[in-house]
Amino acid sequence: MYQHIKRLILAFAIFITLFLVARYFLKPKSFGELGHYRALAIEENAMKELHYAGSENCSKCHDSIRAEKAEGLHSKLKCEVCHGPGYKHAKFAGQFTNGELPDSLKLHKPIERKECAKCHQINAARIKIQFDTIDNSVIKQIDAMKHKLMSKKTKKEQKCIKCHNPHQP
Amino acid sequence: MKEDKSKISRRNFFKKGAIITGGIAVASAFTPFDAVLFATERPKGKGKWYGIGIDINKCIGCGNCAKACKLENNVPEEPFYFRSWVEQYTIKKDGSIIVESPNGGIDGFKQSVPDEEIYKSFFVPKMCNHCAKSPCTQVCPVGATFESPEGIVLIDEKYCIGCRYCVQACPYGCRFVNPAKGTAEKCTLCIHRLKKGLQPACFEICPTEARIFGDLNDPDSKINYFLKNHNCMVLKPHLNTGSKLFYNALTSEVR
Numbered sequence: 001m002y003q004h005i006k007r008l009i010l011a012f013a014i015f016i017t018l019f020l021v022a023r024y025f026l027k028p029k030s031f032g033e034l035g036h037y038r039a040l041a042i043e044e045n046a047m048k049e050l051h052y053a054g055s056e057n058c059s060k061c062h063d064s065i066r067a068e069k070a071e072g073l074h075s076k077l078k079c080e081v082c083h084g085p086g087y088k089h090a091k092f093a094g095q096f097t098n099g100e101l102p103d104s105l106k107l108h109k110p111i112e113r114k115e116c117a118k119c120h121q122i123n124a125a126r127i128k129i130q131f132d133t134i135d136n137s138v139i140k141q142i143d144a145m146k147h148k149l150m151s152k153k154t155k156k157e158q159k160c161i162k163c164h165n166p167h168q169p
Numbered sequence: 170m171k172e173d174k175s176k177i178s179r180r181n182f183f184k185k186g187a188i189i190t191g192g193i194a195v196a197s198a199f200t201p202f203d204a205v206l207f208a209t210e211r212p213k214g215k216g217k218w219y220g221i222g223i224d225i226n227k228c229i230g231c232g233n234c235a236k237a238c239k240l241e242n243n244v245p246e247e248p249f250y251f252r253s254w255v256e257q258y259t260i261k262k263d264g265s266i267i268v269e270s271p272n273g274g275i276d277g278f279k280q281s282v283p284d285e286e287i288y289k290s291f292f293v294p295k296m297c298n299h300c301a302k303s304p305c306t307q308v309c310p311v312g313a314t315f316e317s318p319e320g321i322v323l324i325d326e327k328y329c330i331g332c333r334y335c336v337q338a339c340p341y342g343c344r345f346v347n348p349a350k351g352t353a354e355k356c357t358l359c360i361h362r363l364k365k366g367l368q369p370a371c372f373e374i375c376p377t378e379a380r381i382f383g384d385l386n387d388p389d390s391k392i393n394y395f396l397k398n399h400n401c402m403v404l405k406p407h408l409n410t411g412s413k414l415f416y417n418a419l420t421s422e423v424r
Binding site: 028031034035036037038041042044045046047048049050051052054076077078080081084085114117118119121122123124125126139 | 229230232233242258278280284287290291312313314315316317323324325326327357360363364365368370373374376377
């Protein structure tokens, strides 16, 4: 065999061994188990903190409101749609008696007009006539500029909840 | 030099060429390539294979999904970082199309075009399409983004080098680079909620149940019911991304 071929084979052998050694030490754990990525990254993604608790957790304590809501038009709405994320509230609020709940655990009370308007302000893109063919429910729409009640004392717009009960509209 | 050239004569060249092309033609006759089958191919595993359905007819543009996504996943609050957002499409009578998404719809929508000028208007919620052949995972130089066996496109934050290739590659604009972390970020289909048996935040919070997700491998799942009963379409089908986000009532104006 020619000398230069021998040298080439030796050089390749050294290079490949070095590569394999380096790969052994540098390759992250679990890389390539499922594909060209770290399989552990799926677990890491799944370990993040929760913020929304789910409405089943709400009714464990607030069953009266659930019963009230079940009869109204908002029966399909989950609690956290209006009240915001409540995982911490659901987890820790049980330890406190009424009135002692720290502010960090209190949930949002949507009392402003703009919060109702998010769904109920009239808009050409919100379907008015027949919303769902299965149960014929309709999202009621109002023009917030016209549909309002002025307070005699403060001369300002009254809040929607003055007349409408959001749990049973 | 002369001898080398004469080794492959013209006759031999044609002979060999004919044998190779003929061989390929015969071999391909045994396993015909079907582009449609290739596009709709699913993994052979028996596990879950998530798909998403969005009913444009049902969306009322409240923006709760965009808000819930930001709160659940600690997405930066600036109005240009979104994992999930809502767009209002307004087609005017003169044929022009207006697309609006003020703060992703989080603060609600205000109708900017008077009723008389509108031919048609509707909301389109957007999010990661969780493509089966996602362009964004193919360009990653370090293997930091991938499709999980359940069909969720995820990012490995520890290995992302923030090169922004994937942000460019996504045809749906569903990725961004988190300014604090310096790594790419996208919808994870709330995998941390899925693993605990909960719905992803945007699906949990939708007041009109316009969003549906489920296991495409399960014939009785919600998503399969949705697909069977609606005329569904994916965004940019010509790109052959294998998108698993199916829209009901999607019109060609939506990009």
